[in-house]
Amino acid sequence: MLKKFSNFTIKSLLIFSGAFAGITILFISIFLFKEGLGFFKKPAVEEGYSLFVNSKNKVEDFDSKKIKEIFDHEITNWSELGGEDVEILLFRMDNIFDYYSDEELGEEYEFLAEKLAEVIKAEEGIIAFVPHQYSPAEYSGVKELSVPNITPSDFFTGKDWLPTATPSPLFGTLPMLLGTLLVSLVAILFALPLGLGVAIYLSELAPEGIRKFLKPIIELLAGIPSVVYGFFGLVVLAPLVQKTFNLPVGETALTGSLILAIMALPTIISIAEDAMRNTPRAMKEASLALGATHWQTIYRVIIPYSKSGISAAVVLGIGRAIGETMAVLMVTGNAALMPTSLFDPVRTIPATIAAELGEAPSGGAHYQALFLLGAILFIITLFISIAAEMISKKKNYKDM
Amino acid sequence: MRRLILLALAVVFGMSQLSAQKIKGSETVLPITQKAAELYLKVNPKAQVSVTGGGSGVGIAALIDGTTDLAQASRKIKFDERQKIQQSGNTVKEVAIAYDALAIIINPGNKVTNLTREQVEGMFTGKIKNWKEVGGEDMKVVPYSRETSSGTYEFFKESVLKNKNHMSGIMSMPANGAIIQSVKQTKGAIAYVGLAYVNKDVKAVHISYDKGKTYVEPSVKNAVNKTYPIVRPLYFYYLRKNESKVKAFVDYILSPAGQEIVKEVGYVNVK
Numbered sequence: 017m018l019k020k021f022s023n024f025t026i027k028s029l030l031i032f033s034g035a036f037a038g039i040t041i042l043f044i045s046i047f048l049f050k051e052g053l054g055f056f057k058k059p060a061v062e063e064g065y066s067l068f069v070n071s072k073n074k075v076e077d078f079d080s081k082k083i084k085e086i087f088d089h090e091i092t093n094w095s096e097l098g099g100e101d102v103e104i105l106l107f108r109m110d111n112i113f114d115y116y117s118d119e120e121l122g123e124e125y126e127f128l129a130e131k132l133a134e135v136i137k138a139e140e141g142i143i144a145f146v147p148h149q150y151s152p153a154e155y156s157g158v159k160e161l162s163v164p165n166i167t168p169s170d171f172f173t174g175k176d177w178l179p180t181a182t183p184s185p186l187f188g189t190l191p192m193l194l195g196t197l198l199v200s201l202v203a204i205l206f207a208l209p210l211g212l213g214v215a216i217y218l219s220e221l222a223p224e225g226i227r228k229f230l231k232p233i234i235e236l237l238a239g240i241p242s243v244v245y246g247f248f249g250l251v252v253l254a255p256l257v258q259k260t261f262n263l264p265v266g267e268t269a270l271t272g273s274l275i276l277a278i279m280a281l282p283t284i285i286s287i288a289e290d291a292m293r294n295t296p297r298a299m300k301e302a303s304l305a306l307g308a309t310h311w312q313t314i315y316r317v318i319i320p321y322s323k324s325g326i327s328a329a330v331v332l333g334i335g336r337a338i339g340e341t342m343a344v345l346m347v348t349g350n351a352a353l354m355p356t357s358l359f360d361p362v363r364t365i366p367a368t369i370a371a372e373l374g375e376a377p378s379g380g381a382h383y384q385a386l387f388l389l390g391a392i393l394f395i396i397t398l399f400i401s402i403a404a405e406m407i408s409k410k411k412n413y414k415d416m
Numbered sequence: 417m418r419r420l421i422l423l424a425l426a427v428v429f430g431m432s433q434l435s436a437q438k439i440k441g442s443e444t445v446l447p448i449t450q451k452a453a454e455l456y457l458k459v460n461p462k463a464q465v466s467v468t469g470g471g472s473g474v475g476i477a478a479l480i481d482g483t484t485d486l487a488q489a490s491r492k493i494k495f496d497e498r499q500k501i502q503q504s505g506n507t508v509k510e511v512a513i514a515y516d517a518l519a520i521i522i523n524p525g526n527k528v529t530n531l532t533r534e535q536v537e538g539m540f541t542g543k544i545k546n547w548k549e550v551g552g553e554d555m556k557v558v559p560y561s562r563e564t565s566s567g568t569y570e571f572f573k574e575s576v577l578k579n580k581n582h583m584s585g586i587m588s589m590p591a592n593g594a595i596i597q598s599v600k601q602t603k604g605a606i607a608y609v610g611l612a613y614v615n616k617d618v619k620a621v622h623i624s625y626d627k628g629k630t631y632v633e634p635s636v637k638n639a640v641n642k643t644y645p646i647v648r649p650l651y652f653y654y655l656r657k658n659e660s661k662v663k664a665f666v667d668y669i670l671s672p673a674g675q676e677i678v679k680e681v682g683y684v685n686v687k
Contacts, residue, residue, distance in 0.1 A: 063496070064495075064496045064499070084581065087579070087580075087581075088541070088580045088581050089580060108579070109495070147495060147496075147499075149499070175584075176584040176585075177584070178564070178581055178582075178584060179564055180564040180569075180570070181581045182579075186584075191585070250594065250597055250598070251597065254598075254601060255601045258601065258602070264555070264556040264558050264602070264603075264604050265558050265587070265598075265602050265604075265605075266598075266601055266602065267587065267598065345590050346590065346594060349587040349588075350563075350587060350588045350589065350590075351585045351586055351587045351588070352584065352585050353584075353585035361587050363588075370590075371563040371588070371590050372563060372564060376473065377473060377477065377494075377496070377497065
């Protein structure tokens with residue numbers, strides 16, 4: 017009776033913990049997507065603000081990029097946007113005090129909207145960036161610009177990431193997506209041959225004593241906090257890369273790849289070595305008995321047999337590299353540029369989230385954009401995990 | 417039994433009353449508040465103060481959510497943040513507790529010592545690409561900025577770049593320490609950090625805000641006598657309804673002893 021009861025308790029505890037873990041993961045992914053997808057409902061201009069121009073202004077066609085260029089003084093005349101030949105006059109909220117004194121605006125700024133309208137009416141070339149609350153739209157001579165919402169194509173194909181630019185932030189994620197993929201793939205190109213070499217050495221060639229000594233040390237490498245790797249990268253690797261290739265800066269995609277390769281090595285070595293050691297003794301001995309040399313046995317029997325394990329090691333190594341945050345944050349220079357070579361600084365998705373989420377106003381467009389980046393990362397790693405799962409299930413003896 | 421529960425509740429409640437002094441926000445202000453909290457606790461052993469960083473934005477967000485009593489910020493509260501507080505029926509109070517001078521730093525191997533504001537703006541917006549153009553050697557200008565969300569970034573953009581954006585694809589570093597390290601290693605580097613962070617690994621340039629008539633060295637002395645132009649106030653923000661709770665600590669920082677801490681940590685005193 018008692019035994020039955022305790023069995024039942026343990027069983028329900030296990031079910032409960034399984035269910036709990038499952039629901040938590042589900043909840044996190046739902047939360048991620050829910051926060052992220054709200055992004056596309058945000059206006060392209062900072063929330064709570066609007067842009068106003070003089071009603072004589074004929075320019076209709078605005079997007080985030082043009083607004084940014086206007087406020088950066090790169091476009092200085094309305095004729096460049098197809099309007100009249102009038103200088104653009106930038107107007108931010110604080111500029112009102114150049115026109116009126118505090119008293120004229122009223123104690124609680126109750127006359128502010130009216131005075132704003134007067135200014136906008138008087139200046140033909142004006143573009144004013146004003147909070148909704150003091151919107152002068154109802155007065156004559158003022159035209160509110162209708163700014164479209166942020167579109168998915170702005171987000172996925174935009175090339176500029178300026179999330180805190182006012183009045184119109186730019187959320188182009190393409191450079192970061194490419195940066196992440198570039199850094200991770202190059203890292204795997206470095207780590208794979210090296211990792212496989214060490215795995216073969218450890219499983220087949222190393223004497224038992226050395227193996228027993230090396231394996232725990234390599235696994236220990238996986239336990240070093242990534243910020244330590246990052247600091248090592250910044251202080252040692254970055255100057256090394258800079259001097260070797262004679263570059264203006266040492267914080268490049270290559271530096272990031274090298275650090276990630278070092279970090280992915282323990283995963284690759286450990287899993288690949290386990291897979292190789294799982295080759296049945298009978299198979300190895302059969303090969304040797306047929307007169308094959310040790311080397312022939314390794315590459316004709318052991319590697320094909322452990323192919324699925326090796327692939328899993330590679331995929332998990334890529335997964336580790338793509339998701340790594342702190343180390344790349346410190347060594348890649350974090351410039352949101354389209355990567356054109358390995359010697360340019362790049363910015364990765366995890367580094368962006370880590371660096372910016374802390375200070376992004378919660379619920380704002382920037383905050384949601386970061387969640388959406390998280391969702392993209394989630395999808396990438398999901399695919400990688402599915403791939404790893406499929407590969408490690410497949411036991412393929414046919415090629416042997 | 418019931419009495420015991422009541423007692424326990426009273427203790428828990430009392431503790432939460434005592435530990436009410438929560439301070440959160442800017443990493444730049446953090447050294448001051450940490451030091452001040454330590455000394456404040458020595459003077460008032462019964463008080464409880466907990467200080468955490470996270471960034472100016474985090475601090476003010478926590479103030480809006482009511483999870484902190486005092487927000488420390490290295491930038492002025494934004495219009496929409498102030499509005500959020502007003503919508504919840506509160507008013508926010510602002511106290512400047514110190515000034516921080518921002519130094520423009522370059523690699524010690526770089527021969528340039530003077531720059532005008534316009535030249536610095538040109539370098540950070542990508543208009544000036546070579547040190548040759550400002551009288552230096554023939555090498556590429558490599559500007560490093562702070563992360564877009566840091567208070568230092570906002571202040572630099574407002575004061576030096578006159579609200580223009582940094583060029584797109586600028587290198588950005590997560591912390592002041594990493595900026596110093598990168599500038600030390602990179603010959604063509606230019607970056608900005610709080611005066612307190614400047615050390616012998618980097619060179620602080622003299623800055624002119626009057627188109628090259630006078631160049632001023634960044635130093636505490638020049639920040640106090642107001643000749644150095646790139647100076648920002650550091651703030652405490654709290655809700656007016658919490659005033660009684662936080663007043664003692666705010667007053668302590670503004671007292672001579674508190675202002676001494678400000679100077680010791682490398683910032684400029686307000687009083």
